[in-house]
Amino acid sequence: MAETMKAAVLKAPHHVEVEEVPIPVISAPTDILLRVERTAICGTDLHPYEGRLELESDIILGHEFLGTIEAVGAAVTHFAEGDRAVASCVVNCGSCYQCRRHQPGNCAGGRIFGLGLALGDLAGGQAEYIIVPNADITARAVPNGGQASDDDILFAGDIMTTGYEAVARAMRPGDSVAVVGAGPVGLCAAMAAVALGAGQVIVVDRVKDRLKEAERYGAIGVDAAENDATDAVLDLTDWRGADLVVDAVGHESALVSAISMVRAGGTLSIPGVYTEESLTLPFSELYLKGVKVEMGVSHITEYMDEVIALMGAGKISPSGIISHRMGLSEAAEAYRIFEAREATKIVLDPRS
Incomplete structure (x- = not known):
């Protein structure tokens, strides 16, 4: 047996x-x-x-x-x-x-x-x-x-390598990085951005404890339950938008928010897992901004x-x-x- x-x-x-x-x-x-x-x-x-x-x-x-x-x-x-x-x-x-x-x-x-x-x-x-x-x-x-x-x-x-790759494949030292979602992958992405020399790292979430954890790693926390997250990111980046935005959630609403936060010519990185066959996205905004999109299995x-x-x-x-x-x-x-x-x-x- x-x-x-x-x-x-x-x-x-x-x-x-x-x-x-x-x-x-x-x-x-x-x-x-x-x-x-x-x-x-x-x-x-x-x-x-x-x-x-x-x-x-x-x-x-x-x-x-x-x-x-x-x-x-x-x-x-x-x-x-x-x-x-x-x-x-x-x-x-x-x-x-x-x-x-x-x-x-x-x-x-x-x-x-x-x-x-x-x-x-x-x-x-x-x-x-x-x-x-x-x-x-x-x-x-x-x-x-x-x-x-x-x-x-x-x-x-x-999760640490997934978060790291989401940043490393797209970030230059000094870049402003916004991370949507302070779950494990989002926190790892924030850690990686700090370690790789981001000029500033902004983390957006609705859970205060997770935002406090992000701040412990050197990020700026934005509480989406109390603030317009896109306006907060724009304000912190002189209204350009972030050079790199990471969607660490894997949900259509988070992705739409991430698109609104990225600057023209910036990069959207998607380590969040999507299983849906289709999504409703502001594609014209992506196109007109000339946003580069990085995504897929890590x-x-x-x-x-x-x-x-x-x-x-x-x-x-x-x-x-x-x-x-x-x-x-x-x-x-x-x-x-x-x-x-x-x-x-x-x-x-x-x-x-």
Whole structure:
């Protein structure tokens, strides 16, 4: 009989159960088996949880995780048993046209942990163990020494690198940067903009605690519940608009607001996830302003090394956004409070 482990399993929308499932085994020579030491709930996990992304039942959720390697496939060259590693949330082939063009987020064979058959049929990391395919490309070693904690490095696999890329691919030092949404990715984008030398960083949200967190990182907080956010951004940028605006929400209303905040000739960067087939947008405004738009699945493995290096140097530290630590056994309650926006970021301990 196969050994079993605990895992957070999506049974139906708004229905997560922690079940005993078989411990996975290495099936390809490029795999590693990771014993998960900490894992997080991401905003992307809410898409299947809320039913906006239809998945088959019994999917193990989660794509942010860190742990110790229990076994390695015969073709793995960068890792050995006992090494500690963090994995990109997206698994890429590393050899196709897109990957060779340094755009792994567009890899035709790209897969995402914990999002079902449509996105690669990979079990997620909200479990005691996980298989990481193509490990030499997908994973990075947890560094020894430096100023980064394990909680910081955990977020190199998704939200910190996603926020960093949203800024790094479009910002020049001295630019004014506006971030719409002070959720985890928005806060990470604000951190990255400060670290990369933005002249000013403005963060827009309706949750005061999140705005206070953004201000702690050096940003100017704008409470959209009390102010006209577009006017506030324009006022702070001498009525030009921001050089770069980041939509870190992934909702049509946020995107429309972001468009109104960007200057003529500026850039709109969209790390927020959209699953809608169509949106109603002020396209003429985009056209007349000549706005450049950057968007799509993040190229995580292209930026992870930069992010981990900046973490080690103490330039960025996303662990401060963790609001709750819970046991994996509490996954159902964790999803409830995360969906209710009662938590900014939840880290789960698979051992409890």
